[in-house]
Amino acid sequence: MASTAKNTLFMTMASVFQKVIAFAYFTLIARKIGASGTGTYFFALSFTTVFVVFVDLGLTNVFIRESAKAKEKLGEYLSTILSIKIGLGLLSYLAAIIVINLMGYDIETRHLVYLSAVTMLLDSLHLTLYGSLRALGELKYEAMSIVGSQLLTLVLGTFFLYAGFPLIYLILAFTISSAANVLFAIFILKTKHHLSLRPSYKSDVAKHIARIAIPFALAAVFARVYSYIDSILLSKMMGNEAVGFYSIPYKITYAFQFIPLALIAALYPKFSEYFAHDKKKLSQVFEQGVKYLLLIAMPIAFGIAVLSKDIVLLLYTDEYLPSVLPLQILIISLIFSYLSFPIGAFLNACDKQKAQTTIVGTVMVVNIVLNVLLIPRLGVAGAAVAALVGNVLLTVFGYVIVPKITHVSHGYIAKTFFQILFSAGGMALAVYAVNTQVNFFYAILVGAVTYPILLFLTRSVRMGELKEAVQFIKK
Numbered sequence: 001m002a003s004t005a006k007n008t009l010f011m012t013m014a015s016v017f018q019k020v021i022a023f024a025y026f027t028l029i030a031r032k033i034g035a036s037g038t039g040t041y042f043f044a045l046s047f048t049t050v051f052v053v054f055v056d057l058g059l060t061n062v063f064i065r066e067s068a069k070a071k072e073k074l075g076e077y078l079s080t081i082l083s084i085k086i087g088l089g090l091l092s093y094l095a096a097i098i099v100i101n102l103m104g105y106d107i108e109t110r111h112l113v114y115l116s117a118v119t120m121l122l123d124s125l126h127l128t129l130y131g132s133l134r135a136l137g138e139l140k141y142e143a144m145s146i147v148g149s150q151l152l153t154l155v156l157g158t159f160f161l162y163a164g165f166p167l168i169y170l171i172l173a174f175t176i177s178s179a180a181n182v183l184f185a186i187f188i189l190k191t192k193h194h195l196s197l198r199p200s201y202k203s204d205v206a207k208h209i210a211r212i213a214i215p216f217a218l219a220a221v222f223a224r225v226y227s228y229i230d231s232i233l234l235s236k237m238m239g240n241e242a243v244g245f246y247s248i249p250y251k252i253t254y255a256f257q258f259i260p261l262a263l264i265a266a267l268y269p270k271f272s273e274y275f276a277h278d279k280k281k282l283s284q285v286f287e288q289g290v291k292y293l294l295l296i297a298m299p300i301a302f303g304i305a306v307l308s309k310d311i312v313l314l315l316y317t318d319e320y321l322p323s324v325l326p327l328q329i330l331i332i333s334l335i336f337s338y339l340s341f342p343i344g345a346f347l348n349a350c351d352k353q354k355a356q357t358t359i360v361g362t363v364m365v366v367n368i369v370l371n372v373l374l375i376p377r378l379g380v381a382g383a384a385v386a387a388l389v390g391n392v393l394l395t396v397f398g399y400v401i402v403p404k405i406t407h408v409s410h411g412y413i414a415k416t417f418f419q420i421l422f423s424a425g426g427m428a429l430a431v432y433a434v435n436t437q438v439n440f441f442y443a444i445l446v447g448a449v450t451y452p453i454l455l456f457l458t459r460s461v462r463m464g465e466l467k468e469a470v471q472f473i474k475k
Helices: 002-056 059-069 071-102 107-135 140-162 168-191 205-239 242-252 259-275 279-306 308-316 318-349 353-378 380-404 410-435 440-457 461-474
Strands: none
Touching: 002 059, 002 071, 002 107, 002 140, 002 168, 002 205, 002 242, 002 279, 002 308, 059 071, 059 107, 059 205, 059 308, 071 107, 071 205, 107 140, 140 168, 205 242, 205 353, 205 380, 242 308, 242 318, 242 380, 259 318, 259 353, 279 308, 279 318, 279 410, 279 440, 308 318, 353 380, 410 440, 440 461
16 A cells, blocks of 8 residues: 555656746747647647557556556567557558648648657657566656656757757657657666566467457547547647647646646555445545535636636736637636546446446547537637537536436535535625736635635535545545
């Protein structure tokens, strides 16, 4: 248990630092090169991120799970998966090159995609290499590499940015840090664990892995397309400047995703355990998980929505004022995005992974259709509305299946939702009123004081629950 807690701490802290550094780096880029350049940069990363999912296809998740069960087979699994990923990587890279050329983009954008795709291939490779260490229960090296590579990207990218280098050098900063990540992982695996990293295809191992990987692969593809297709469609329909405006709310909103990810890391094994042995506790843990995330998501969403204009002006200058409305829409979707995490983890932990994959696939299709319909009419705001609807559907469709697994108190969840909604709404009104009179930093302080007071007044939170939450986090 001590090693598990230590590993969780390593990864949580690394994720927080990674988000902070990545957000700072993106902010520097957006301020320096403007909306059009930022849009081109963000498009190249989004485009290749969609293709790189076909390199992994859930193989790393299966590799970690199966190797953790039988550590003596880790080397055999690793060499086979590496051989498979080399083939998939070459095909995916070729596909990305063909598609970007068929789409008729200019030479600069194509070159950015060519280099960005190399970066993504390196990222996919070190994902599997660090998967070996996860299977062995050693996450500290991955945590070190997450922070170290992000710092290297920040240093190199900032130098390239302010030295006036072309846009492609900002991608090169990622490529160099990704290569360093791979070399570091190889060094640890070779020197500490003496693993052979030579690709070697074994058909029996490949068949075993492939059978298990299919639902993971589908879910990964659906989720990746769902997450990035809006930027690609925006680029094609409205141009890269529109992508630049959309990248601001996208980055701000998704900077907060480490919170539900950290909580799910703790909840997922509990869901699995209680599904097998204690359905009553399963219900209680699910309900409390939903409540914890609502307590965090609503004030973030409402506070940023109210202060969105001030935030954009402070961080990105008035060139990005068209990002304000999309930010207000997209940040509200954060509430449902947070809720979709425990619901999705609950379904996967309780042998409903096929249902979860179907839900993600369905929402992906709806999201694409909405983007095609709304972007020509509403522009960047249309992409934000499509994302909001998608997150609502992920939450609603998943929640419908939850009662088929175990009894949950819909009354308790509804009561909790509206109590916290009232508290966060009251906080937002106070923040808005103060913000019209004084500097918005004072408005943030008022919100930080008002929200907990309203939570206790509405009895949304009691002292006993706070103590339980603290004990849960400690465990």
